Structures are given as C-alpha cells and as structure tokens.
Amino acid sequence: AQSVTQPDIHITVSEGASLELRCNYSYGATPYLFWYVQSPGQGLQLLLKYFSGDTLVQGIKGFEAEFKRSQSSFNLRKPSVHWSDAAEYFCAVTSGTYKYIFGTGTRLKVLA
Amino acid sequence: EAGVAQSPRYKIIEKRQSVAFWCNPISGHATLYWYQQILGQGPKLLIQFQNNGVVDDSQLPKDRFSAERLKGVDSTLKIQPAKLEDSAVYLCASSHGESEKLFFGSGTQLSVL
Numbered sequence: 212a213q214s215v216t217q218p219d220i221h222i223t224v225s226e227g228a229s230l231e232l233r234c235n236y237s238y239g240a241t242p243y244l245f246w247y248v249q250s251p252g253q254g255l256q257l258l259l260k261y262f263s264g265d266t267l268v269q270g271i272k273g274f275e276a277e278f279k280r281s282q283s284s285f286n287l288r289k290p291s292v293h294w295s296d297a298a299e300y301f302c303a304v305t306s307g308t309y310k311y312i313f314g315t316g317t318r319l320k321v322l323a
Numbered sequence: 324e325a326g327v328a329q330s331p332r333y334k335i336i337e338k339r340q341s342v343a344f345w346c347n348p349i350s351g352h353a354t355l356y357w358y359q360q361i362l363g364q365g366p367k368l369l370i371q372f373q374n375n376g377v378v379d380d381s382q383l384p385k386d387r388f389s390a391e392r393l394k395g396v397d398s399t400l401k402i403q404p405a406k407l408e409d410s411a412v413y414l415c416a417s418s419h420g421e422s423e424k425l426f427f428g429s430g431t432q433l434s435v436l
Contacts, residue, residue, distance in 0.1 A: 215365075245424065254327070254414055254427030255366070301365050310379055311356075311425065313365035 213238050215304050217314035224292050225322045232287040232317050234302030244285040245303040246276055249316075255301060261285065272296070297321045325349065329415050329428035337436050341403040344431045348396070348417030354378075355392055356425065357400050358414040366414055372398065402433075410435045 216235045224230055236242055243262050247255040259270025266278040276287045285302060302314040328347040336342050348355050353374050358366035369388065370380040374395035383390070387406070392398040402409055412432050416425040 247425075247427075252429070254416070254429050255425070256427070257424040260424060310371070311368065313367075315363075315365045 213304070213312055215302050215312050215314040217300075217302055217317050219317045220315070221318050221320065223320040223322060226294050227291050230287075230289045230292045230296070230319070232300050232302075232319070234285045234287065234314060235283050236285065236302070236304045237283065238304050238306060238312075240306035242304045242306060244276075244278060245305075245311075246270065246274070246285075246287045247301045247303060247313075248272075249299045249301065251298075258287070258300075292319075292321055294321045294323060327415055327417055327426050327428035329413075329431055331431055332429065333432050333434075335434045335436065336405055338407055339404040341401065342405055342433065343399055343401045344413050344415075344433075346398045346400070346415030346428060348398070348415070349426055352417035352419050352426070353395070354418045354420070354423075355398050356416040356418075357390055357398070358416065360412045360414055360430070362411070369400070369413075405433075405435045407435050409433060 214237045245260045246258040249255045258274050259268050261268045261278045269275050274289050278285050299316045299318045301316045303311050305311045330345050355372045357369040359369050360366045369383045370390045371378040372392040375392045390400045412430040414430045415428045418425050
C-alpha cells in the first residue's frame with residue numbers, strides 16, 4: 212500500500228540549532244516528493260519538491276531535502292533554525308497521477 | 324497572483340445540520356482538490372476535480388458528502404447531515420497540472436456540536 216511515514220510527531224530544537232525532519236515513503240511508482248509547511252490557522256505552503264535529477268534539493272527559507280532511493284527517504288534539513296520556523300511540516304508523495312498522499316506531520320517547536 | 328479563496332473561515336453547527344463550503348481556485352488552475360484535515364493528522368483527499376470532471380472521489384463519504392465544480396472554476400463541498408466526526412479543517416487546493424505543486428487556501432474550520 213502507498214504510504215508516507217513521518218516518525219516524529221513533535222520535535223523541539225533551540226534557535227540556531229540544526230534540524231532534520233524524517234520522511235519515509237512506500238510507493239510503487241517513481242515518486243515525486245514534496246515538503247509543505249503549515250503555520251497555525253493557515254493552509255499548507257510548498258517548501259521544496261523533488262521530481263528527478265540531483266537528489267539534494269534546495270527550497271525556500273533555507274530548507275533542503277535529500278532523496279535517498281535506497282532508504283525510501285526524503286528527509287528535510289535546515290542548518291540553523293529560526294524562531295519563525297515553528298510550524299507543522301508535512302511530507303507528501305505523488306506519482307504523476309495527481310493523487311497526493313500526505314504524512315501525519317511533524318510539529319516543530321523552537322526554543323529561544 | 325491571487326491565492327486560493329475559501330469561505331467561510333469558521334463554521335459551527337449542530338449534528339444532523341447541513342453545511343456548505345466554497346472554494347475559488349487560482350485562475351487557470353485546472354485541478355482542484357478538497358482535503359479534510361482532522362486535528363493532529365495530515366490532509367486526507369476527499370475529492371479531486373480536473374476541470375469540472377471528477378478524477379478521484381474514492382475517499383468521499385458519498386452518503387453525506389457531495390461536491391461539485393460547475394464550469395470548471397469554483398467548487399462547493401456540502402455535508403448533509405453532519406456528524407460529530409466531521410469536525411475538521413476543510414482545505415481546498417488547486418494546481419496547474421500534473422504533479423505540480425499544490426496551492427492551498429486557508430481552510431474552513433468546522434466544528435460539529
């Protein structure tokens with residue numbers, strides 16, 4: 212079955228510390244992978260996406276993600292977290308047939 | 324460009340009542356999605372339109388939920404009658420084409436009492 216797993220429900224980091232949010236997928240076809248961020252009371256906003264090519268993709272707000280086919284992972288990273296990064300982060304996958312599957316999300320808390 | 328517009332922003336109803344949500348996607352976006360996001364969970368696709376045709380409604384509870392996208396632009400999602408477990412945020416999203424990124428509206432937060 213197709214699925215996206217985000218094993219960490221909550222993560223707390225100090226401002227200025229590095230961040231890694233995990234995402235693992237199970238998908239029969241070649242996946243297109245996305246990370247979205249959702250601030251409280253808002254819709255989701257795209258951070259970055261991977262379709263093909265370079266497995267390390269850069270996104271907005273200083274985020275990057277690395278696609279590792281052998282591990283079925285697409286982890287999101289940021290070298291130095293800012294207080295404004297506190298939000299919920301969703302990993303998503305699709306195969307080009309339009310249907311997106313979202314993970315359950317990771318809520319990030321940033322300590323001053 | 325203008326974003327995806329949704330209304331109302333909040334809605335409180337009693338169980339067994341009816342409710343409708345409206346969505347206006349980004350101009351030119353052929354694909355429109357309705358998602359249900361229950362507190363603490365990721366968005367779950369309810370229905371997907373390509374222009375005014377339904378692409379996927381496999382997870383839409385058709386005994387109580389209905390959706391339409393007349394003229395391939397605006398869309399409405401209706402729940403009749405509502406149940407307590409329908410309390411959630413209903414997100415509308417649109418995209419230009421295949422596997423393109425989704426643009427989300429701010430959602431409608433529904434509370435069923």
